[in-house]
Amino acid sequence: MRRILFFLGMVVLTATSAYAGHPLITDDAATQGKGKGQIEIGSQYSTDKQPAEEGFGSKTRTGQVTATFTYGPIDGLDIVVGVPYQWSRTYLDGQFDSRAVGFGDLSFDLKWRFYEKDGWGFALKPGVTLPTGNSGKGLGTGRTTYHLYGIVTKEMEPWAFHLNLGYIRNENKTGQEKNIWHASVAAEVEVIKSLKAVADVVVEENTTKGSNTPVTYALGGLVYAITDKLSIDGGVKFGLTKPSADVTYLLGVTYRF
Known part of the structure; x- marks a missing residue:
């Protein structure tokens, strides 16, 4: 059960933040137009070592590929739909123990940019996740969840900085914490033409009830624009606290139209 709860925690954290400019977790205030x-198409692969209840060491490997569609029906407003496909394998004392594979919880978000001037941008992003994943296998929460993020962006060429503050109502069937708070900051800088370096730090309340240790991690990556419409990216995320996955590798591709 502890390993399922760990994977569920990863599902909650990735599902509600999957719509930032990959590989960043922190979103920006920009909209499509x-x-x-x-x-x-964003992908990630994580490894994490945790002590199991039985007293043996355990290792969990998880992966996720998320297809995210974003469309701007009007200026300043985006509709975002995300479909995740997930898998995990757990090893107990070096031996294979369990696996889970399947689609996760479907997500819908709206991002409303209500202010933009002098390099500043402010936006709100409410959203829901629907219980389309199998909660018994750790692929979803089993209930509809809700979240709201406040987003601030400041652009100072060649730099851009982003701040996110959010609340997640983590309805679930597995005894997890239901009220989750989120804070994150990110920076971007154009290194050379078409190439940006990005960095991110995220702090989020632990989904495990009774735990006072937040999920905290840092990320670094690169984004390369092949053309104005097509870009690729990669990054590495490092857990800074015990509840966070030890290491996560991220790869993505984005096509704009």
């Missing part, structure tokens, strides 16, 4: 959109 009227009649414009993008399709993003």
Whole structure:
């Protein structure tokens, strides 16, 4: 059960933050614009070592590929739909113990940019996740969850900085904490033409009831624009606290239209 809860925690944390500009977790205040959109395929692979209840060491390997569709029906407003496919394998004392494979919880978000001036951007992003994943296998929460993020962006060429503050109502069937708070900051800088370096630090309340240790991690990565419409990215995320996955590798591709 502890290993399932750990994987469920990873599902909650990734599902509610999957729509930032990959590989960042922190979102920016920009929107697509009227009649414009993008399709993003983001992938991640994580490894984590945790002590099991039985007293043996355990290792969990998890992966996820998320297809995210974003469209701007009007200026300043985006509709975002995310479909995750997930898998995990757990090893107990060096031996294979369990696995789970399947689609996760479907996500819907709206991002409303209500202010933009002098390099500043402010946005709100409410959203829901629907219980389409198998909660018994750790692929979903089993209930509809809700979240709201406040987003601030400041652009100072060649730099851009982003701040996210959020609340997640983590309805679930597995005894997890239901009220989750989120805070994150990110920075981007254009290193050379078409190449950006990005960094992210995230702190989020632990989904395990009774735990006072937050999920905290740092991320570094690169984004390369092949053309104005097509970009690829990669990054590495490092857990800074015990509840966080030890290491996560991220790869993505984005097409804009």
